[in-house]
Amino acid sequence: MLERFYPDEYLKSIDEVDFEKYYEQGIRGIISDIDNTLVPHGFPADEHIIKIFEKIHGLGMETCLISNNDEPRVKPFAEAVRSKYIYDAHKPGRKNYMKAMELMGTNKDTTLFLGDQIFTDVWGANRTGIHSIMLEKINPKEEIQIVLKRIPEKFVLWRWKRRNKK
Numbered sequence: 213m214l215e216r217f218y219p220d221e222y223l224k225s226i227d228e229v230d231f232e233k234y235y236e237q238g239i240r241g242i243i244s245d246i247d248n249t250l251v252p253h254g255f256p257a258d259e260h261i262i263k264i265f266e267k268i269h270g271l272g273m274e275t276c277l278i279s280n281n282d283e284p285r286v287k288p289f290a291e292a293v294r295s296k297y298i299y300d301a302h303k304p305g306r307k308n309y310m311k312a313m314e315l316m317g318t319n320k321d322t323t324l325f326l327g328d329q330i331f332t333d334v335w336g337a338n339r340t341g342i343h344s345i346m347l348e349k350i351n352p353k354e355e356i357q358i359v360l361k362r363i364p365e366k367f368v369l370w371r372w373k374r375r376n377k378k
Contacts (some may be wrong), residue, residue, distance in 0.1 A: 218372045219346035226250060226261075226326065231268055241274045241318035243309065243342065245327040246289055247281065252351035254285070257292035265269060265293035274316035278308055280332065304336030313342075327334055330365045330373045 223229060226249070231242075247253040251259050257265075266276055275295040279286045283299040290297035296315045301308040313323050320341040327333025328349045337344035346369075 214368055216338060217242050217330050217335050217368045218338075218375075219330070219344045221343075221345045222348075222369070222372065223345060224348050225350070226264055229326065229345060231271055231273070233244060235271045235273060238322055239273065239324045240342075241276065241313065241316035241323040242268055243276050243278050243316075243325045243337070245303075245329070245333050246277055246279050246286065247328075248349040248351060249326055249328040249333070249347050250350075251289075253353065257289050261295055265295060269294065272295055274318065276312040278303065278312050303332040304339060306336065306340045309336055309340040309342060328347045329361065330368050331361050 242328050244250060250299060265275060277286060277290050277295050277297040278301045279299055280301050280303055281299060286297050286299040298308045298312055313319055323342050325337035325342045325344045326347055329345050330346065336345045
């Protein structure tokens with residue numbers, strides 16, 4: 213039952229993602245959340261994230277940001293990192309994960325997903341059949357509805373970590 217929420221991988225930050233390895237494995241598109249995955253909630257794209265996206269694009273991979281936020285939050289961030297984007301995505305619904313792959317010209321076997329929340333980001337990617345990497349949240353300051361979801365999320369992560377130590 214809980215397995216549907218399990219990420220395929222769990223990493224500390226985007227800096228631990230080996231994009232070269234994924235490119236060699238056939239990944240050609242990266243779908244990513246923004247807030248608390250790439251930058252603290254509400255922050256603009258910084259030089260570090262811009263350089264990471266330049267590296268990803270330099271490898272020959274497409275990117276698409278997918279966020280439940282509104283366009284005034286998502287569009288300037290996407291422009292700064294030169295990425296396609298989808299706002300008001302209604303994650304964990306599958307529709308906009310599929311749309312992101314369509315925009316990038318990829319499919320579930322050639323796409324990787326990055327996010328910081330199990331019940332929106334990871335579950336949506338898993339429901340769509342995309343390899344999911346959960347990144348540790350960057351900043352503990354979050355909106356109340358996210359804070360409340362983090363409580364059961366801790367249990368799911370504890371079970372996932374226990375299962376993966378075997």
